[in-house]
Amino acid sequence: MRRTKGDTAGAIADHNEALRLKPDFAEAFCGRGNARYDIGDSAGAIADHNQALRLKPDLVEAFNGRGLAHYNKGEMDDAIADFSEAIRLQPHSAVKFNNRGLAHYNKGNMDNAIADYSEAIRLQPDYAFAFNNRGVAHNAKGDYDGALQDYNEAIRLQPDYALALNNRERALKAIASRPKS
Numbered sequence: 213m214r215r216t217k218g219d220t221a222g223a224i225a226d227h228n229e230a231l232r233l234k235p236d237f238a239e240a241f242c243g244r245g246n247a248r249y250d251i252g253d254s255a256g257a258i259a260d261h262n263q264a265l266r267l268k269p270d271l272v273e274a275f276n277g278r279g280l281a282h283y284n285k286g287e288m289d290d291a292i293a294d295f296s297e298a299i300r301l302q303p304h305s306a307v308k309f310n311n312r313g314l315a316h317y318n319k320g321n322m323d324n325a326i327a328d329y330s331e332a333i334r335l336q337p338d339y340a341f342a343f344n345n346r347g348v349a350h351n352a353k354g355d356y357d358g359a360l361q362d363y364n365e366a367i368r369l370q371p372d373y374a375l376a377l378n379n380r381e382r383a384l385k386a387i388a389s390r391p392k393s
Contacts, residue, residue, distance in 0.1 A: 245258070
């Protein structure tokens, strides 16, 4: 609860106390790992998620949390592996497909990124963030029309989505600058 209210230090303290009382509490390691991720301690987050997974090998949120920490460290192959395992365990999670799409995008694999963002959208059709991300991947491939469609949908879903508004403007400029035939 403290973490969601921005009290990361308090969240870490609570998880430390939970682990003092119950040293084999996998979810407490996972929670502390997520809080460590929030403060930029990716190595600490990975260590906590590793411990959570040693105690509970099918803890989906530990795979997702460790994937995010690997992503922050620039370890895209490890991030993709963790997000893939999280997806295997929870195949109907749009967020986990979106996360894996981000890692594919950062590896430069736009087709896999687009496929993951598309699956996230199929699972959660109102997921503005996934529409924007898919637009970014289309843009990277030079598909400005596809990018524009995705940015427009992200904005329709979330009219105050500043990043999508900015991205749409860039796509419109790219479309306008195409050679006329």
